[in-house]
Amino acid sequence: MRxxxxxxxxxxxxxxxxxLVAALGIFTPHSPQAKSAAYTFTFLAALNxxxxxxxxxxxxxxxxxxxxRGDFIYGTDLxxxxxxxxxxxxxxxLRQARQASTVELARSTGxxxxxxxxxxxxxxxxxLNDQGDAAFxxxxxxxxxxxxxxxxxxxxxxxxxxxxxxxxxxxAPPPVGGSFAGVGFNVSLTNRGDLVFNGVLPTGVGVxxxxxxxxxTSVVSPGDVFPGSGEFVSIGNGGPRIAQGGDVAFxxxxxxxxxxxxxxxxxxxxxxxxxxxxxxGDREPCGGVFRSAYSPVLNNRSVVVFFGDISQPPDFxxxxxxxxxxxxxxxxxxxxxxxxxxxxxFVRTSTFTAEQVSINNSGPxxxxxxxxxxxxxxxxxxxxxxxxxxxxxLRLVARTGTVIPGVGTVSQLAMPVITGGPPPxxxxxxxxxxxxxxxxxxxxxxxxxxxxxxxxxxP
Numbered sequence: 001m002r003x004x005x006x007x008x009x010x011x012x013x014x015x016x017x018x019x020l021v022a023a024l025g026i027f028t029p030h031s032p033q034a035k036s037a038a039y040t041f042t043f044l045a046a047l048n049x050x051x052x053x054x055x056x057x058x059x060x061x062x063x064x065x066x067x068x069r070g071d072f073i074y075g076t077d078l079x080x081x082x083x084x085x086x087x088x089x090x091x092x093x094l095r096q097a098r099q100a101s102t103v104e105l106a107r108s109t110g111x112x113x114x115x116x117x118x119x120x121x122x123x124x125x126x127x128l129n130d131q132g133d134a135a136f137x138x139x140x141x142x143x144x145x146x147x148x149x150x151x152x153x154x155x156x157x158x159x160x161x162x163x164x165x166x167x168x169x170x171x172a173p174p175p176v177g178g179s180f181a182g183v184g185f186n187v188s189l190t191n192r193g194d195l196v197f198n199g200v201l202p203t204g205v206g207v208x209x210x211x212x213x214x215x216x217t218s219v220v221s222p223g224d225v226f227p228g229s230g231e232f233v234s235i236g237n238g239g240p241r242i243a244q245g246g247d248v249a250f251x252x253x254x255x256x257x258x259x260x261x262x263x264x265x266x267x268x269x270x271x272x273x274x275x276x277x278x279x280x281g282d283r284e285p286c287g288g289v290f291r292s293a294y295s296p297v298l299n300n301r302s303v304v305v306f307f308g309d310i311s312q313p314p315d316f317x318x319x320x321x322x323x324x325x326x327x328x329x330x331x332x333x334x335x336x337x338x339x340x341x342x343x344x345x346f347v348r349t350s351t352f353t354a355e356q357v358s359i360n361n362s363g364p365x366x367x368x369x370x371x372x373x374x375x376x377x378x379x380x381x382x383x384x385x386x387x388x389x390x391x392x393x394l395r396l397v398a399r400t401g402t403v404i405p406g407v408g409t410v411s412q413l414a415m416p417v418i419t420g421g422p423p424p425x426x427x428x429x430x431x432x433x434x435x436x437x438x439x440x441x442x443x444x445x446x447x448x449x450x451x452x453x454x455x456x457x458x459p
Contacts, residue, residue, distance in 0.1 A: 039397055039441075039457040041404045044072075044095070047416070047452040048082035052093055053104040058084050060415035061444040061454045063355055063432030064126030064136075065189075070097035072434075072442050073128040073136075074454065077417070078107060084417075089120035092136050094128070094155065105155050105162055106138055112151060114164030119143040123150060125354035127189035132157030135195050137183045140168065150182035152197050152210075165195065165210050172201060173208070173216045186354050188241045196248055198236035205236040207250045219248050219267055226265075226274055230254045238262070238294040238307075238353035245269055249277070249296035249304055260316070264293040264306045264325075277304050277325045284308055286321045286335035293323075295353050299365045301326070305333070305357055307349045320348035322357065322369055324389075333367060333389050342396040344373035344383055355432045362437050366390045368397070370413055370429040375400075377411075384413040384429035386443055397441055397457050404455070408447035415444055416452050 059077035079086035089108020123137035134155040151167040184198030193212025206221035234253040246269025251262040264277040278293035288310035296306040304325040322333040350356035367389040385399030413431035434442040441457040
């Protein structure tokens, strides 16, 4: 079940790309050239079918990560039958390409490593590295909306075991001190085993890193000072994400700022300097002002990609763009009104704070993202599409109307639990948009026959 609060205040309490144009062959990302690209689609799973380990996939798929071996991790709602009314919680599953097998990492009502029982809510986004190690956060019985009673866990591909990293009551590291009340949404994992997560503290939510030995350090915590601007008081609304070199992207709010807003920052692993990537109130390349910035992702070059809300106050999420930041320079990848490959114009990105945008390490980084379009179907619901930006050009992966041989025709890049709920446009799209360095894309889709499927698109 998704975090339906999207970019609203969390219930968990919780530059210069142009300078590298000549060296990297990067074109300005805005005003993209539409290019067609053929993808082969592989069917992976469908809702209302049996889930590994028992029960049924229902409501939605939540693609988490796709590594360069073709392994992928995902979450899903679980029911005792295909009927959504039999929902009893969620599960986390890892598909191992080389073994052609699926491993259940956790499920609601199951025993949690280290003690307790998994409750009904997966705190996605889940994580996976190229070795096949995984990480996820999950609520524990009894569930609390404040992030209390939850845990962070690792899966080791070499041992086949899931082990706890942090649970409610685990000690927080100095100089923070005290104990974790729990963990928040979203985790990120490197190939060397560094794991970043949102840790819930009595004073708020902070970003922490656990190394491969589970030694925990603070990345940024409530009360830390952003030089010249004030103290961080709210952290973790989308993100955190860690690059292989250790840089960490996160969202936060400073003391005195509107509690509904967030800005994007990166902490440099080498210098320990915190850099403002996009701050609420800054001018942005589409010609407006950032109302809020969220959902940062970054690659091994520390290219940061994020969503920007450029709605006119007091509105939220009516107008959103997609942006790319490198060494002090922010450029627009997609602005409201841009023409999109395959037809229609860009209206906005997804309003979900996880799983709907990613960037790989191929060249300067290919960006995959979901978009709401201005074309509508016969019921007045907007079309949706999934796109890849690469070296200044956009190409279509799939959109409303795409025919997938042997599978069906795409109705929406969204899950039935969203498209069927009022009002449908408020959450679309939410298919997931996850890529690896081979250019493969992990996504979900609802088909015109009503089925919902998990797919792998290979260029």
